Every structure is written in C-alpha cells, then in structure tokens.
Amino acid sequence: MNKPYYITTAIAYTSRKPHIGNSYEIVLADALARFKRMQGYDVFFQTGTDEHGQKIEEYAAAAGISPKEYVDKVAGEIKDICDCLNTTYDKFIRTTDKDHEESVQKIFKKLIDKGDVYKSAYEGWYCVPCESFFTDSQLVDGKCPDCGREVRKEQEEAYFFKMSKYQKQLEEYIESNPDFIYPESRKKEMINNFIKPGLQDLCISRSTFKWGIPFPGDEKHVIYVWVDALLNYITGLGYDPDNQSEMYKKYWPADVHIIGKDILRFHTIYWPIMLMALGEPLPKQVFGHPWLLSGNDKMSKSKGNVIYADDLCNRFGVDAIRYYLLSEMPHAQDGTITYETIIERFNSDLANTLGNLVNRTVAMNNKYFDGVIQAPTAAEEIDEDLKATALGTLSNVAKLLDTYKVSDAISLVFDLAKRCNKYIDETMPWALAKDEEKKARLGTVLYNLLESIRFVAVLLKPFMPETSDKILEQIGTDVNTLESLDSFGAIKAGDKVGVATPLFSRLDVEKTLAEIEASLPDLNEEKEEEKEIEGLAEIVYDDFAKVELRVAEVTDCQPIKRAKKLLQLTLNDGTKTPRTIASGIAKWYSPEDLIGKKVIIVANLAPRTLCGVESHGMLLAGEVSEEDVKVAFVEGMPAGTQLS
RNA sequence: CGCGGAGUAGAGCAGCCUGGUAGCUCGUCGGGCUCAUAACCCGGAGGCCGUGUGGUUCAAAUCCCACCUCCGCAACCA
DSSP states (O other): OOOEEEEEEEETTSSSSSOHHHHHHHHHHHHHHHHHHHTEEEEEEEEEOOOOOHHHHHHHHTSSSSSHHHHHHHHHHHHHHHHTTTTSEEEEEESSSSHHHHHHHHHHHHHHHOEEEEEEEEEEEEETTTTEOOOOOOOBBOOTTOOBBOEEEEEEOOOOEEOOOGGGHHHHHHHHHHSSSSSSHOOOOOHIITTTTTTOOOEEEOOOOOOOOTTTEEEEEEEEEHHHHHHHHHHHTTTOOOSSOOHHHOOOSSSSEEEGGGHHHHHIIIIHHHHHHHOOOOOOEEEEEOOETTTOOOOGGGTTTOOOHHHHHHOOOOOOOHHHHHHHHSSSOOOEOOOHHHHHHHHIIIIIIIIIIHHHHHHHHHHHTTBBBOOOOOOOTTTTHHHHHHHHHHHHHHHHHHOOOHHHHHHHHHHHHHHHHHHHHHHHHHHHOOGGGHHHHHHHHHHHHHHHHHHHHHHHHTHHHHHHHHHHTTOOOOOOOOOSSSOOOOOOTTOOOOOOOSSSSOOHHHHHHHHHHTTOTHHHHHHHHHHHHHHHOOOHHHHTTTTOOOEEEEEEEEETTTSSSOEEEEESSSSSEEEEEESOOTOOOOHHHHTTTTEEEETTTEEEEEEEEEEEEEEOOOEETTEEEOBOOSSSSSSTTTOO
C-alpha cells in the first residue's frame, strides 16, 4: 500500500484569464506532485476554479451575460492553460459544481447546529443617509465618520462565525507544528498581524448580491465566497459531514496547500478554524510561494506587461517555460520574468548545456559504433567521479524538494549535465576513436555518458516531462524510475541509440525579441476598451450640482506618521479658516512640490478621519496609470473660486 | 518607534542559523578542443559583502547596536 499524498493549489478566481504569474503555482505544484508519484506516493493533486462572488456578478453584468455563462468561459480558459502547461492534476474542481455546492450547504448546516454560527447578532451603528454600518471604533465622536450625523444602533441581518472561540486552539496548533506556515517569515506576519491582536468573528454571509451558494435556511443570503472556496479542499474529496467518503478518509488531511503569499491569511487562520469547528484534522502544511513579476512590476493589463502562459508555450515550448518558471523563481523572494531572460536561459541552459550534451553523445555513438551501445569493459579511475556525481544527485534533489527549493533542485540536475560535458573533455572520445586499440575504452566512455544522461533525464521528469521522454528515446532506453538511479548501469549494451535530434534549437536573441514585439500590437486597443468599461453610469445635472468644487491654495503640507501613502495638506480655500485634507499622494509628491500651488478640491465632502487626521474634502488628481498619479493644478484663479 | 524581509563583482542569486582568508549562473577577456546546436572544457579580470575608520572577538558578509534605501503584511488613497 502506497502512502497517500494530497497536494492542492489555490483555486483560481474566474474573473479573467490568468497570466503567467498566476500560472506559476500550478506548475510548481505539478512538479512536486510528479516527483512524489515517482517516489511511490499515491498522489492526489487538485486544482480548480473559484467562481462565486460579487465581483463576478458585476463582471458578468458588464459583459451582458449571466454569471454562469461568464464563469464557464473563464473556467475554460483557466483549464486550457493548466493543460497547455502539461500539468497532471487529478481533479479540477469548480465551486459551481453541484456536489460542491451541496456539500458546502451541508457543512454549513453542521456548523450552525454546532452553535458556531450566529445570525444578526452583529450590532452596528447605522447611519441612515449613508446607508452604512460602523463599529464602535470607527465612529468619530460617537457620530457617523462619513457625514458626522447621528447614528443609531441597528442590526443588519448577517451570519457570523465564532472565530474567536478557536483562537487558543489555533495558536497551539501553530506552536506545536512549526512547519505549518511556511516559509517562516510569513508565519511571523500572520501571528503578529492577526492572531496576536485577537481574532474577530468572521462575517460569512452576504445579502447585497445573489451570485453565491444560498445560505441554508435563509434565502436572502449567500455564503461568503472565501468560505465557499476554502471548502473545495475537502469537498473535492467528496467530504460529507455525516458520512465520510473513502477518498476523504484516504487523503485528508492534505500534505500541503500550495498558495500565493497574498492569501496566507485565509489558509492559515480561517481555514484551520473552520476545520476545527468541523472536528476535522488540519492540513499539514501551507506553503506561501512568492510572486513572479514582469520586469520589476506586478503584471497588470494597464501597464501592458501581461504575459500569458499559452503564448509563451506556443513560442518556446512547454518544457522551456516550465523550466524557466521552476528554475528562475527564488525560494522565498519574488522572481521576475522578461523575454530577454527567457531566451537567455533557453540558450545557455537548455540548448547549450543540456541539448548539446545529448546531441553530441548520441551523435558519437552513432558515428563510432553505428548506434550500438557498447558494454563498459574498460573502466578507468577518471570515471569514478562522474558516476559518484550521478549516483549522489537524487538524494540531494529529494532533500531540496522537501522544502520546496525547486530551483536549487533543478540546478543540481544541470550540474550533473555539466559534469558530463566536462567528462567528454577529460576523456576526449574523438581522440580514442582514432586508435583502433582504444575501441573498448571509447565504448566505455560513451556508455558512461549515456547512462549519466539517463540519470539526467529521469531526474528531469518532474520538471520537463516531454524533454525527459525525448532524451530517453534518443539514448535508447525506457528505464525511467527513481529506483533505477540506485545503481549505475541500467542502460543495456547491445541496444541502439536513436537519431541525434536537437532538443532545443538556439534562439537568435534579437530576432526572437523582434518577433515578440511584432506579435503584441493590440496593447493600446485593449487599454481603450478597458477604460470604456470602467466608466461610471450617467448622472443628471442635479447630481453634478451637489458637488462643490473650489480652488484652494496649499499653504502647508506634511507627511502623516503611520501612513505611507498619505500627505496632510493645509489649504486656503478662500474662507478664513484653514482646511485640512489628507490625500493619498505621498508616493508621487513630496510636500515641497505642493506648497504654494493651487489645486481643485471637493469642498462639501463629508469629513473622514484617516490615520488620525481628520480630512475635510479631497483634492482632484488623475490616475494616469496604476503607477502614476498627477494632481490637477490650476493657475489664474484665486483661492476660493467655485467651479461649475 | 506597528510587524516582517532584503541590500554580496555589470546583471541575477547563494553563503549568514552552527564566525576563520568571498562563491554560483549569465555577461566580459584570454586559452584549449573539434564529437556537438559558433556548442563544450580551462583560466583571467571584476566585490573594502548598504552605511557607521560602531560594539563583541585572536578573527565578522556571518553575532550585537544605530542609521539609510527598497519590498511585503497591516493601516490606508474620500
């Protein structure tokens, strides 16, 4: 009986087609899953899509289709990308799957019965004109922080989950399982930011939109999308609170959830607590991997630096992209992707080191022995180091993969390939070939090379499956198990090698970049489209007339402590009393840039306290791009001028 | 003074926990070789390891302190 191993990725939100940064996770998980399978584990590897929530309802509405139609389309795109990356998930779950939805409802019933869910016990201060709820701490002098009017205690109907009840239990679990949150730095973040200050009960229902799983016993509510999504890890195994499925018994608890570092909070706090409430064991480990950045920036449509996995695979081949992602991503820091570096790694690692090694070795065997693999009858001292390197690589790779150091692991495999290249220089087969008496030695050298390359191919299997197969075919063997790496000599003398075919043809850097450049003409068009969609609904004149715009002069300006993004401005708005406004422009402007300048402010905006500063109004600024904001300065109008 | 991480050759990174003459990949320069995809192998140049002529030590990239810069989390862009 093989030991079970359950590995998951986060399920992808079906808001839009994922970019290569989003796709890194599934490749990472796939490489781990493949390796575990080779190690003999009974692996269950799950991925899928997270399809509910307000955002999706809005996107669908904007696209003029139903939410279901919308998610069907995007889920299809996501699945296509997983497939084009050659990932071997065992299950692709969708949160709109019938059985998931039913199971989630059952689970909720159980939580409710258990008394961990309470309805509308949440009391808030309600401001009628603002239609908003506030907590005690949000109130300003006991009044509405938005408009300053009286608030009254009211209840909004919502369901809450008693997080706080499990706080201690969670702390104990984290304490006694030091590897649960990984890597370490993230663990500190979670503990210091969320757990130590005390857990708040979590609002687990929504009633302002419809696209979600109906709350059991209350039609007006849908289940909060995160809760729905997290449960996929057990509903995918057919979890049923009343009678557990065979799959669940076998695979739960998960060995590892592979997720992005941004959603660790949900996976290391909410998720464990939900499981505790259900009386189920907790996942053994949550690994928050870093992000893949495009150049120095996060990938975003408006920056025009989005790169998609399928485009890359079409251009460079799946394995080249898998290799890039897995080898280039640092273990605990964000990685970067650019076309230049892809081409660089492609040429130097895949074409030169690996591809050329296989090619020259196979070519020599064909040339000198008509393809027939010779028995290694003439060993020499110098062979030993090569063999030792080959034999030692697997255990080191395995060790590194246990702690998700995938890039280091791959690099060990390439070290072996480099050792082979060096061995060729050390033994100089072409020189041996000139001397008839050294035939046996020549045959031995080539045998050692072929066998070492077999080690490379087998070790490459989890990372570059297609390439691995191609190499094995060329070196004339099909022995590809990890066990076969316990000893040196699985290649059979007398067998024939295949035809030497380049695995990766070197790319011309400039030509390739030019081609890519040419294939990306539609960036501006997409930008335009997006802007149109984001426009607000039409308003009537009366609505506009409610906004009081005024010219004001900045008389003083300083940064606000504890707030990185805010500047505190003191303004002359034409009245006698100076006005204070907090504005989120610290990233783009320093106080000197603003003092003395005239700006346009919204003068009748309700005051609001931000990081301890009461802000009266806002100043107009334009978001040129996600990374650039420009304040609208005016000249030629005195402070106090009203605009209409 | 919110929490955490990073600052090492032109670029990207390792080393730091368990102090002992600074390492890898790419690039660059020189040499070797010709089996191979102008590939492969060897060697050189290039770093006062963010700053403090700071502390501990026989010895600090590594431990301690202060400061600077960048990033993430939290707060937050009215």
